[in-house]
Amino acid sequence: MNSIEEKIREEAKRLLDEKKVDVVIGYETGTLPLQTAPCFITSSDEVDKLVWNPCCKQNLAIYVHSALTQHRESQKRVKPEDKKAKIVAVVARGCTSRSLVIHLQEKQYNREDLVIIGVPCQGYIDKNKLEAKVDGLEVITGSIDGDAIKVETSKGKTELSLIEVTADNCLECRFCNPVIHDFMAGEAIPVYESDDEFAVVDEFAALPEADRWDYFSAEMNKCMRCYACRNICPSCYCKVCFVEQSQPEWVGAGVNPSDNQVFQIMRMFHMAGRCVDCGSCVEVCAEGVDLRKFLKKLDKDDLDLYEHRAGAELDKEAPLSTFRENDAESFIFEPK
Amino acid sequence: MEAKLIKKAALGDIVKKIAGQKPVYAPVKEGSKVHFKFLAKGESPFLAYANSVNAPKNLFFPQTETLMHYTKTARGNELVEESETFSEMVLFGVRPCDVRSFKLLDMVFDQKQYSDPYYVEKRERTTIIALACRQPPFSTCFCTSVGGHPAQADGADILISELDDDYLVEFLSPKGEKLIKLFGDLRAADEAALNRKKELSDEAVAAIKSHIPATEIKTWLDSNFEHPFWDSIHQGCLACGTCSYLCPTCHCFDIRDEAQGDDGIRLRTWDSCMYSIYSQETSGHNPRPGQKQRWRQRLMHKFKYFVDNYDAISCVGCGRCVMSCPVNTDIRKIVNDIAKLN
Structure with missing residues (x-):
């Protein structure tokens, strides 16, 4: 057991014993080699299940969102005097904490509903x-x-x-430490300053249009529309996704090149200024669809046009939820 | 039944030759993943594969299938049935677990009273060539726990078993025998070859290390629709369709119309009980409101309802859902845990 793991368990035990939280969301050892699974600890007897290692992959923020949303729903028809609060603790690396910031900025729940057990992270196995x-x-x-x-x-x-x-998104990550936390399990680690963070985007952008289209089409053709990418994504929390709407039907139900592309393009565009590059959508995909190249482009635009990085600062307004007179709009009037 | 021998090196070319005459759906390696696909002209199948990412059920029960076209006219709706007729096809290189999946799918789609013409037609026109497992392809394989066998392929038309220098080719049905001449020079299999097959087949069974008490949990499932256990398995589930879409036996589908102006098509697509809208009713009510109820359904369908209806477990032990679940929800562990509650 490493020292980070030890500290996570101690903190989880304390939080549960002192009834500060109702559940601790973390990682446990999986049933397959080099795998972990999300776990939900509600009793301090079980904290020894919690692990921390390079096999901890998923961004757990989506589970925080669903736990708190479901709780809120369940309290709707309860008499005011019987209403219960629910507080969720979560093991959060840099990217997870940025997703939590996005949730807070988008008013999905309150800061006091949440206890963040921060962990320094050096990346996970892709x-x-x-x-x-x-x-x-x-x-x-x-x-x-x-x-x-x-x-x-x-x-x-x-x-x-x-x-x-190690996953590419981790190798280029500037957020090895959580951006917000209530407790740090371990010392903050130096941030790896990649000077070619957007190389993947620039190289791709330099290709002829036909090659880019071919690559994009081939990747989208792999998609089997299981929606694992959407369902793991902390920024994909809509109550009803456009995919499931039938009046009007935005995207056809058939698995074919054009419907696959429509699904992925529409999902990705909802990620503008909201993607933390946690890599979870790529990691969960059984067919290995390369979504990151395209999402990273949104990340680059977010930075270049609005000097913004998704979820990096709690107090900084996100480009899509604010308007400034001098907002960049060249991509609308002079699209390349 | 005829049993013949061919040199190992000859198999790839034989399949290529068959593919020159009729469509062959076979394992193909793309990057580091293996999928079942129609072979292109001159393409050889990938023989050194463990098992494919996707199940071969897609050939008989495609993920997206057009059932009919319709046109709105002044006289009402005119319907045109999808007129695609299928030529004879060959499904090559199916592992024994996946061959068993077709027997289970037949129970649903090819019943005396209700028969699904779309499925049945493709099924009847296809010759299935199975490839026995000399070694279980994955450590997650558990076919023997659910009534399967790594080296037997009941339901296949031809069974190919890897021996030492040769493949033993057994023609199990008249459909299979029709392909004999495409195999070229075949030697009759002698006693020694058949004995060696038996030996290797026993070794393959012994090499399966993953076992689940699949038949023991039925009684518990019968009487525990409500039980605290159901609160313990679903929390990590993302409600994606990976397990259902890769499963060789999952067969739920949705039917919907897609119209453009006066013309439209009626589509059948795969569906998954893991999705929230799977059981959503028009009123807005959802009888399976959460992932708990959906996981219970998945377990119950495979290990209880299907057994009640057809006297068989609707799982062939291929391990695809175990390996591909994005959050490592392991059906083997769930079945084991239920058995402990008994």
Whole structure:
């Protein structure tokens, strides 16, 4: 057990024992090698389930949103004197904390509904990178030893360095530490200042239009419309998604190139100024659709046009919820 | 039934040859993932695969299928049935678990009283060539716990088993025998080959390390529709459709019309009980309001309702849902946990 893990458990135990929170949302060891699953701890006897390691992938903010929203719904028909409060604690890395900030900015719940157990984060293992390293074979056993990962496949054992399978979004992350927290499990770590954070966007933008279209179409054709990307995304919390609306029907139900593209384009555009580049939408995709390249472009525009990074500062207004006279509008009047 | 031998190296070319004559749906490697796809002209199937990401059910029960076209006219609606007729097809390289899934899907789509013409036509026109597992493809495989076998393929027309230097090719049905001549030079399988198959098949069974008490939980499910256990499995579930869409036996579908002006099509698409709108009623009421009720439905359908209706568990133990669940919800663990409550 590492010291961060130890501190998470201690804090979770304290919060539950002192009845400061109703549930602690964190990660537990999964049933498959190098996997974790989200877990929901309601009793201090169970805090030893909580883990922290490079296999902790999902952005847990979406679970905070659904727990608090469901609770609010459940209290609607309760007499005022019987209403109960619900406070949720969450293990939050940088990107998770930025999603929580977005929720707070968008008035989804109140700060006091939430206890943030912040963790410094050096990135998680990208399942697609790992899969490519082992040529699509199943990882039968896997363990992390410092900066190395030992994996066993049907072709034998190999050792990989952690850095070569760390997700791209983590390698370029400037938010290794949570932007807001109530408790820090561990020391803040130095931020990795990537000087080519948007290289992935610039390289792609430099390609001829036909190549870009081909790449985009091929990626969208992989989509099986399971909606895992939408459902893990903390910024996708609409009560009714446009995909499920039938009057009017915005997007056809069929899995075909144009409906897939419409779904993904519309979802991505809802992410303008709201995507924290946590990589969860890519990580959950069974077909390995590369959504990040396109979402990162929105991130770049957000920064270039509005000097804004999604969820980075609680007090800074998001571009889509404010208007300034000198707002950039070149993308409307002079689209490239 | 005829049993023949071919050299291992010859199989790829044989399939390529079959694909020159009729559509062949076979495993193809794209990047590091393997999918079932129609082979392009001159394309060889990927033989060294474990199992595919997607289940081959898509061939008989496509994710999106047009059932009919309609046109609004002054005289009323004119209906034109989808007139696509299917040529004879070959489904090559199906693992035994996925072959079993077709028997289970037949129970739903090909009943005496209710028969689904769209499914049945494609099913009847397809010859299934199964590829036995010499080793269980994944550590998550549990076919033997749900009535399957890694090296037997009841329901296939041809079963191919990997031996040492050869493949043993067994032609199990008249449909399969029709393809004999496309296999070219075949040697008759001797006693030794059949014995070796038996040996390897026993080894494959022994190599399956994942077991679940699938048949033991029915009685508990029968009487525990309401139980605190159901509060413990769904919290991490994202309500996405990954498990249902990759599952070889999940078969729920939705039907809707898509119209443009006076013309429209009636589409059938896959659906998933994990989605909130799956059970949403027009009034706004949803009898399965949360993920708890939806997970209970998924479990109950596979291990109770299907058993009640058809006397079979609606799971073939391929492990796809276990491996691809984005939040590692593991149906094996759930079944094991239920068995402990018994």
